[in-house]
Amino acid sequence: MDWSFLISGKDSIHVTTDSRKVTPGCVFVALKGEHFDGNDFVEQAKADGAAYIISGENALRDLQDLARAWRRELSIPILGITGTNGKTTTKELCAAVLSTKYNLYYTQGNLNNQIGVPLTLLNITRAHEMAIIEMGASHPGDIKELVEIAEPNFGLITNVGRAHLQGFGSFEGVMKTKAELYDFLRAHGGFCFRNTDNPYLAQMAGSLKTVPYQTGTMPEGTHLVGGYNAENVSAALCVGEYFGVRHEDALAAIRAYVPSNNRSQLMQTEKNTVVVDAYNANPTSMQAAIEAFSHQKSDDKLPQCYILGAMRELGDYSHLEHQNIVNMLLERKADKVLLVGNEYKETTAPYPIYENVEELCKALEANPITGYRILLKGSRSNQLEKVIPLL
Numbered sequence: 001m002d003w004s005f006l007i008s009g010k011d012s013i014h015v016t017t018d019s020r021k022v023t024p025g026c027v028f029v030a031l032k033g034e035h036f037d038g039n040d041f042v043e044q045a046k047a048d049g050a051a052y053i054i055s056g057e058n059a060l061r062d063l064q065d066l067a068r069a070w071r072r073e074l075s076i077p078i079l080g081i082t083g084t085n086g087k088t089t090t091k092e093l094c095a096a097v098l099s100t101k102y103n104l105y106y107t108q109g110n111l112n113n114q115i116g117v118p119l120t121l122l123n124i125t126r127a128h129e130m131a132i133i134e135m136g137a138s139h140p141g142d143i144k145e146l147v148e149i150a151e152p153n154f155g156l157i158t159n160v161g162r163a164h165l166q167g168f169g170s171f172e173g174v175m176k177t178k179a180e181l182y183d184f185l186r187a188h189g190g191f192c193f194r195n196t197d198n199p200y201l202a203q204m205a206g207s208l209k210t211v212p213y214q215t216g217t218m219p220e221g222t223h224l225v226g227g228y229n230a231e232n233v234s235a236a237l238c239v240g241e242y243f244g245v246r247h248e249d250a251l252a253a254i255r256a257y258v259p260s261n262n263r264s265q266l267m268q269t270e271k272n273t274v275v276v277d278a279y280n281a282n283p284t285s286m287q288a289a290i291e292a293f294s295h296q297k298s299d300d301k302l303p304q305c306y307i308l309g310a311m312r313e314l315g316d317y318s319h320l321e322h323q324n325i326v327n328m329l330l331e332r333k334a335d336k337v338l339l340v341g342n343e344y345k346e347t348t349a350p351y352p353i354y355e356n357v358e359e360l361c362k363a364l365e366a367n368p369i370t371g372y373r374i375l376l377k378g379s380r381s382n383q384l385e386k387v388i389p390l391l
Contacts, residue, residue, distance in 0.1 A: 001065060006052060006066065007073050011126045012126065013027060013070060014026040015027045015028075015063075015066070015122040016029070019044055024049030024050075024051075027050065027066075028042070028050040028053050030059055038055070038059070039056075042055055054066070064149050066122065067118030067119075067149055067150075068118075068148075068150075068151065070122055071149070076124070076129060077154065078130070078131045078154070079130070079152060080132075080135055080146075080147060080150055080152030081156045082135040082158070082178055082181055083158030083160065083178065084174065084178070084284055085161055085228075085284055085288070086231065086285075087112075087134055087135075089232045089263055090158050090232040092106075092257060092259075093232055093236035094156075094236045094239045094240075095132055096253040097253045097254065098132070099253070102243070103128050105120075105123060105124045105131045106120075106134075107132060107133055110136070117133060117146050118149055120133055121149070121150060133152060135147070140167075140168060140169075140173055142177060143178060143180035144180040144183070151184075152181070152185065152190065153191070154193065155181045155185045155190060155192045155193070156239070157179075157181060157182070157204070159200075159201070159231070159284070160201070161285065162282060162283040162284050165315050165317045166313045166315030169315075175204060185208055186206070186208045191208075191210070192208050192209070192210055193213065193238050194210045195212075195213055195214065195231055195235065197214050197231075213234050214234060216231070216233070216234040219233065219251060223255075223257065223258045223266070224257075225259075225264045225266045225275050226292040228291075240253075264276075265277070267388070271368065272369060272370065272373070273373045273374065274373075274388070274391050275376065276376050276388065277289055277376065277377045278309070281308075282314075282379075283325070285377075286311060286377060287328060289375060289377050290306065290328050290329070290332070291328075293306070294332045302373040303336065303371070304335050304336070305336040305338070305374045306337045307340070307375065308338075308378055309340040309379055309382030310339075310341025310342070310378060311325075312379040312381050313379075322344055323348065326344070326349040337349075339351055339352065339354070340354050340355075340356065340360050341353075341354075357387055361390060364391075369391060376388070376391070
């Protein structure tokens with residue numbers, strides 16, 4: 001469909017999928033989901049002043065086509081970011097760095113799927129000079145679909161690891177899907193920013209034009225917790241240097257960045273020191289978090305406590321990967337461990353295992369934890385953030 005009647009000569013487009021956010025002159029997209037149907041609100045959207053309605057069984061495809069047309073209308077550099085771990089933190093750090101020099105738009109929150117990516121693109125205005133688009137995936141072909149909408153000129157894959165194995169089928173499936181970003185860039189003359197310390201990324205990139213960086217070390221003075229963030233920081237510094245941001249300005253931006261949304265956050269409560277990294281978890285990120293936490297030397301010599309939620313969407317690999325986590329904890333002779341999720345009950349864990357976070361909360365109310373350094377990590381579905389007030 002030719003969308004020029006909606007986008008030609010416009011400085012911006014207001015597109016919404018939420019009927020409650022319809023304003024005069026906007027575009028309302030009536031999407032249908034498992035628990036909602038935007039088509040039920042078409043008449044209300046018209047009454048509220050929507051200038052154009054996208055509805056029907058092809059509404060999502062039309063939304064994506066409109067976003068692609070708007071992206072081409074803008075003709076600005078776009079950096080696409082994906083990866084098993086760290087993509088949101090890397091996106092945030094790159095945005096902090098690039099915003100010191102450019103009028104930048106970047107993915108807000110976690111809008112990185114087949115709906116979120118087009119909505120992000122449609123939030124870019126002609127005043128913006130660059131954009132960063134985060135791309136998530138849980139099945140083969142997901143990244144291919146997203147890059148064909150966003151059409152990035154530059155790409156960055158943070159890493160590849162064992163996540164969403166139920167959807168991907170294997171680690172090789174993860175690699176192939178993430179490499180769809182590289183495939184698009186290679187076919188369209190783009191560049192990738194690549195960690196040359198990662199052999200998987202080298203294998204995936206092949207002949208793709210590369211701007212290299214190495215994992216490096218964490219600079220002093222950041223608000224980030226965990227040595228695994230070093231590669232995220234190095235990526236942001238590399239991106240900033242390529243686009244002409246002064247190194248001292250980039251470092252200052254990274255030091256000023258404060259993580260949120262339960263990602264690598266350090267909380268000092270009245271009773272404990274808590275590292276909150278509970279937005280999501282997979283075997284690779286869980287092992288990295290445990291490794292980093294176990295090597296942290298607390299000045300006050302606090303004993304360490306691990307509160308770990310189950311890792312989801314692992315399919316046939318679930319038992320093996322949860323046993324691997326238990327083995328890591330046993331090897332490190334953890335001072336205290338509390339596990340959440342029935343997946344751990346099938347392991348040899350000698351630790352308390354709670355079916356859900358509600359059970360854990362009851363246990364902590366009866367037996368509070370005081371004087372520990374605590375790692376709180378697990379898949380988002382565990383809702384481990386509910387336990388924070390008790391720590």
